[in-house]
Amino acid sequence: MRKLPAIIRYEFKLMAANKAFVILTILGPFLILAITVLPGLLSMNPKALSGGEPIAIAVSTDAPGGTAAMYAAFETAMSSQGRGVEPLPLDDEAIADAKRRVGSGKLAALVVLPAGWAESGATLYTKTGTDAVLYGTVERVVDALARESRIARSGVDPDVARDLARGVGLSIVKMSAGDREEEGGEGAFLQTLFTAMSFVMLVYMTTLLYGQMIGRSVVTEKTSKTVEIMLSSVSPRELMFGKILGLGLAGLLQYGVWVSLALVLSKLLMPLLGMAAPSAIAPGNLAWLVVFFVLAFFLYASLYAALGAAAEDEQHLGQLAWPVLAFLIVPLVMISSFVSNPDSPLSVGLSLFPMTSPIVMLIRVLIATPPAWQLATCLGLLVVSVYGAAAAAARIFRVGILMGGKRASFGEMVKWLRVR
Amino acid sequence: MLSVDKVVKTYETVRAVDGLSFEARPGEIFGLIGPNGAGKSTTIRMIMNVIAPDEGTIRFDGKAFSEAMKERIGYLPEERGLNRKVKVIDTLVYLGVLKGLDPADARRRAESWLERFELSDWKGEKVEALSKGMAQKVQFIGSVAHDPDLVLFDEPFSGLDPVSQDTLLDAVLELKAKGKTILFSTHVMEQAERLCDRILLVRKGRELVSGPLAGLKSSYGTNSVQIEYDGDGSFIAGLPCVDGVRTMPRWIEASLADGHGSDELFSALSGRVRVRRFQLMEPSLHAMFVSLVESSGDAGTGVADEEAANA
Numbered sequence: 001m002r003k004l005p006a007i008i009r010y011e012f013k014l015m016a017a018n019k020a021f022v023i024l025t026i027l028g029p030f031l032i033l034a035i036t037v038l039p040g041l042l043s044m045n046p047k048a049l050s051g052g053e054p055i056a057i058a059v060s061t062d063a064p065g066g067t068a069a070m071y072a073a074f075e076t077a078m079s080s081q082g083r084g085v086e087p088l089p090l091d092d093e094a095i096a097d098a099k100r101r102v103g104s105g106k107l108a109a110l111v112v113l114p115a116g117w118a119e120s121g122a123t124l125y126t127k128t129g130t131d132a133v134l135y136g137t138v139e140r141v142v143d144a145l146a147r148e149s150r151i152a153r154s155g156v157d158p159d160v161a162r163d164l165a166r167g168v169g170l171s172i173v174k175m176s177a178g179d180r181e182e183e184g185g186e187g188a189f190l191q192t193l194f195t196a197m198s199f200v201m202l203v204y205m206t207t208l209l210y211g212q213m214i215g216r217s218v219v220t221e222k223t224s225k226t227v228e229i230m231l232s233s234v235s236p237r238e239l240m241f242g243k244i245l246g247l248g249l250a251g252l253l254q255y256g257v258w259v260s261l262a263l264v265l266s267k268l269l270m271p272l273l274g275m276a277a278p279s280a281i282a283p284g285n286l287a288w289l290v291v292f293f294v295l296a297f298f299l300y301a302s303l304y305a306a307l308g309a310a311a312e313d314e315q316h317l318g319q320l321a322w323p324v325l326a327f328l329i330v331p332l333v334m335i336s337s338f339v340s341n342p343d344s345p346l347s348v349g350l351s352l353f354p355m356t357s358p359i360v361m362l363i364r365v366l367i368a369t370p371p372a373w374q375l376a377t378c379l380g381l382l383v384v385s386v387y388g389a390a391a392a393a394a395r396i397f398r399v400g401i402l403m404g405g406k407r408a409s410f411g412e413m414v415k416w417l418r419v420r
Numbered sequence: 421m422l423s424v425d426k427v428v429k430t431y432e433t434v435r436a437v438d439g440l441s442f443e444a445r446p447g448e449i450f451g452l453i454g455p456n457g458a459g460k461s462t463t464i465r466m467i468m469n470v471i472a473p474d475e476g477t478i479r480f481d482g483k484a485f486s487e488a489m490k491e492r493i494g495y496l497p498e499e500r501g502l503n504r505k506v507k508v509i510d511t512l513v514y515l516g517v518l519k520g521l522d523p524a525d526a527r528r529r530a531e532s533w534l535e536r537f538e539l540s541d542w543k544g545e546k547v548e549a550l551s552k553g554m555a556q557k558v559q560f561i562g563s564v565a566h567d568p569d570l571v572l573f574d575e576p577f578s579g580l581d582p583v584s585q586d587t588l589l590d591a592v593l594e595l596k597a598k599g600k601t602i603l604f605s606t607h608v609m610e611q612a613e614r615l616c617d618r619i620l621l622v623r624k625g626r627e628l629v630s631g632p633l634a635g636l637k638s639s640y641g642t643n644s645v646q647i648e649y650d651g652d653g654s655f656i657a658g659l660p661c662v663d664g665v666r667t668m669p670r671w672i673e674a675s676l677a678d679g680h681g682s683d684e685l686f687s688a689l690s691g692r693v694r695v696r697r698f699q700l701m702e703p704s705l706h707a708m709f710v711s712l713v714e715s716s717g718d719a720g721t722g723v724a725d726e727e728a729a730n731a
Contacts, residue, residue, distance in 0.1 A: 006517045014506070224501035229562065231470045232495035232572075233518035235487050398470065 003234050007242025008249060015213075015250035024209075025254045028202075029261035053108040054084035055138070056098045060115040061090070070113075070145060077141045081133065083108060090114065102127055111138055118146040193339050196363045199289050202258075203359055204332055207296045208325070210251050211304040214243060215317050218308030222400065236398040237391065244301045244390060251297055252290070259286045288365045295382040296358030300324065302389035309393065309400035310413050320410075327355035331363075338363045342370070352378050354385035392417055421445050422467065422570055422601050427476035429462050429625075436462040438625035439476070444601050444618075446569075449592070451616030451633070452605040453705070459625035460605045461498065464572050467603070468495060480570060491520040494568035496560055498575045498605075504548035508539070508558055511547060512565060519566035526565070533561040537587060553584045560588055570601045577611055589615075609705035621709055628712045637702045644675040644701045645682055651693035661685050671697065 015021055057074055059067045067087070074085045086107070088094045101107040102125050110125040122142050124135065151161040221227040230239050263283065303324050311317035331338070331350060338347050342364040351360040351370070357378045364370045399416035422444040429437040437459040444450035452460050466473050469485045478485055480492070502511055509530060516526025534540050537557045547555060556579070564571060576592070577585050592615070596602055606612050612619060612633075619636065621628040629636060647653070648671040656672065657665040661680035666673045676682060682700050689695055703711075 003518055003520075006514070010514050014503070221501070225497050226501035226503060228465075228470075228497040229495060229501065229515065229559075230518070231465075232468045232493060232497075233490050233515070236470070 004238055004242050004245070007234065007239060008246040011243050011246025012249045015247050016253065021250065021254070025257050028254065028258045029265065051108070052082045053106065054078075054086050055109040055111060055134075056086040056088045056101070056107050057111045057113070058088040058090045058095055058098070059113045060117065073141050073145060074111075074138075077137050081137065083134075099125055109134060109138065111142070113142070117142075118149045192367055193336060195285075196339055196366050197335060199285075199362060199366065200332060200335060200359050202289070203293050203296055203362065204328060206251060206254070206293060207300045207358075208328060210247055210297055211300040211324075212321070214247055214301045215304035215308035215311070215321065216314060217243065218305050218397065219311050219314055219317050222309060222311075223313060227397075231398075235394075237394040240302075240305055240394040240397055241390060244298060244305060244393075247301060248294065248297055252294065255290050255293055259290060262286065285366055288362060291379075292358040292362040295379070295386060298386040299354060299358070299382065299389055300328070302386060302393045306389065306393035306396045306413070309397035310416070324355075328359075331356045331359040335363065339367060342367045348374060352381060354381050357382060421481060422450075422603065423477075423479045423482075424463070424467065425477045425479075427463065427466060427473045427478060429459075429466060429471065429473050435625050437466070437473070440620070440622065440625070440627055441476075442620045442627075442630055444570075444603050446601050447596060447599045448617040449596055449602045449604050449615050451612040451619035452603060452622065453607070453609065453612045453616075453619050453709075454622035454628075455607050457624075458607075458622040460607075460622060461574065462625075463622075464495075464574060464603070464605060467570075467572065468493060491566065492569045494519075494563040494566065494571040496563040496571075496573045496576055498578070502547045502555060502559060502562075505546055507544055507546055508534070508550070509543040512558065512562055515562040516565055519568075521566055529565045529567075530561060533565055534558075536591075537561065553580055556580060557584065557588070560591065564591070564595065568600070570603070571595060572603045572605070574605045575608070576604070578608070609709065613705050619705075621705075621712065623713065628709070633705075636708065637705075643682070644673050644703070645685060646671050646673050646697065646699045646701055647689070647695065648697035649689070649693040649695045653693050655692065656689070659685065659688050661688065673701070 055074070055078060057071065059070055061067060071085055071087050078085055088098055088110075090112070095110070095112060098107060098110045102110050105127060108126070108131070111122060112125070113122045114120070124138055126134070147161075147165065148158075151158055154161075218227075221230070227239070234242075263286065304321065307320045307324065308317055311320055334346075334350075337344075338350075338360055341347055347360060347364060348370075350356040351364050352374065361370070361375070361378045365375075396413050396416050400413075424443070425441050427437055427440050428435070440459070440463060442450070442452075452463065454460055462471075465471050467478055467485070469487065469490065480489060483489070506514075509527065512530035512534075513523055513526045516530060517523055521529070531540070531543065534543050537560075539554060539557060542550060542554065547558070550558065560576065563573075573592070576588060580588065592602065592604075604612065604615055616633050618630070618632045620630040647656075653672065656662060656674060661677055661684045663675045663677040665675075674685065676685065686695075686698055689698075
């Protein structure tokens with residue numbers, strides 16, 4: 001392994017001089033920033049999220065406390081979504097016109113409260129039927145108003161009635177293994193989900209990118225026979241490890257740039273915008289991001305290298321890579337299930353299984369510190385798999401280059417592992 | 421000295437190399453000759469320790485091969501391949517460093533070789549800017565710049581123009597003069613004939629024949645004579661000293677009957693036709709190969725097609 005440093009340096013330089021690499025390194029932080037800051041920005045500017053179309057309200061004049069009080073209640077509730085409230089008279093013509101405007105998207109919704117609505121019910125007209133936040137708000141307001149009207153009718157002292165209906169208030173506190181308490185809140189799920197998603201996307205994209213790059217590089221060397229010259233100087237294992245480490249180093253450099261920029265931006269820029277940095281972008285979590293990227297990278301780089309060695313050309317590589325790709329995609333699809341239930345058997349299982357563990361364990365770490373034995377098992381299994389995969393890649397590589405012009409199957413690749 | 425002893429390599433069901441033995445000595449060019457698929461490349465890969473033989477041994481100067489010994493080997497593969505995006509000089513320095521040179525030394529050697537091949541102006545260019553011939557010279561430099569004791573050339577001249585061929589040929593002969601062991605693998609028999617001191621003819625992983633080229637030719641050859649003449653030469657085929665005649669556009673090729681000398685034929689010609697050229701032909705390697713394959717009772721040499729493809 002004496003020449004390993006030279007190979008690493010060469011592959012690193014080759015990668016770092018690549019235009020796509022440079023562009024991605026520079027643009028990466030802005031991507032992270034966009035993903036992590038966007039939810040914050042959106043909550044400051046609700047119109048951007050909701051679209052801000054007003055809702056129209058047609059109320060019968062027999063409303064308790066008068067129509068003005070009802071409009072005021074709707075206005076207060078809607079302001080958090082950046083929506084205005086348009087009062088409508090309760091006549092057929094105005095309602096028909098409002099329905100048309102809902103249909104054409106000029107109104108977000110039309111709420112009709114006919115005479116006796118507090119007992120018989122109200123109707124909401126909408127175009128999409130999917131804006132749960134809007135419907136929830138309207139429902140809350142209508143329920144509250146109905147409650148008020150029933151209280152008034154029953155003759156119970158309004159103060160007593162309100163006291164009976166008052167909620168307890170549930171505050172959410174995150175407990176970690178070290179008895180450390182962290183304030184959570186209603187926003188914690190969304191914020192953690194967004195951060196987890198951006199971290200996971202980052203690991204996924206870079207792993208895939210570098211994996212495919214290594215795969216392609218091996219196929220190209222194989223088809224151009226450069227590899228034979230290399231193997232007349234170094235062992236297949238040195239070459240394979242050198243390639244993987246060289247590219248891994250380039251990837252680490254990229255992550256280094258990203259992480260430090262993310263830290264600087266969240267320390268300097270976010271306070272300027274009047275926002276608190278998402279707690280998930282703590283240095284500790286960024287360190288885990290790097291750790292899991294490195295392990296995911298090495299594992300998938302080795303697998304792709306092995307596939308590259310067995311592939312006949314880039315197209316064939318794409319076909320062979322499918323099963324590998326599936327393992328990368330599975331955790332991506334199930335991300336919200338991992339965020340909701342980080343300690344479910346499924347989450348724990350996939351966070352230990354090496355091909356999915358870097359992404360799943362990263363999510364779990366972001367949400368709640370997993371038991372130490374699980375972290376240790378996950379890391380241990382990953383390191384062992386990485387070494388095994390790289391060694392297997394070197395063997396497949398060695399035999400694969402000799403089998404030019406042959407489309408190897410997975411069965412054949414397994415056979416190649418046994419060739420001396 | 422490179423000693424290959426009863427080496428066998430089997431891929432799944434195919435015996436790629438089936439008991440080959442040979443020795444390549446310092447200061448001589450040894451030809452590993454045979455059609456594509458004869459097992460030459462597999463043999464070379466085993467010599468370079470890329471794959472291990474199933475049976476048999478390969479030794480260099482009496483020692484079994486190891487990774488460390490790769491520094492004493494130079495290899496020019498049949499299909500040229502250099503990373504197209506890398507500068508010529510960086511490529512050569514990298515190849516040198518992989519052979520154990522320190523970077524400064526590798527650079528110095530690469531520069532002096534580039535100068536010799538009149539490629540100095542190109543050292544800062546990327547490989548993709550080079551013509552095929554230039555790239556091949558660069559690759560040649562990569563295989564010899566670290567001053568290896570054993571050089572393996574796989575089809576070094578294929579696709580080169582005559583001037584470039586001569587430049588490389590000179591360099592190869594210089595290596596030979598310096599006492600390097602040179603293994604030359606080719607399926608182009610004419611090239612082997614020009615270069616090799618000793619040869620091993622391989623077919624389907626097995627040895628057809630081996631030995632010094634000159635000795636092989638005299639023992640395996642059928643003696644034939646090429647004659648260019650003016651006049652009516654139809655009588656030649658009927659001469660007792662002539663076994664058969666092949667008529668070419670500008671000359672005829674007469675094979676001598678056993679026990680008859682070329683002087684006998686020459687005197688039979690005098691006075692009857694005007695001889696412009698009378699040349700005693702050694703049997704070509706090609707002809708030897710064909711006759712060996714025929715005498716082994718196995719049809720289809722594979723050589724004719726190969727050479728047609730390379731013409």
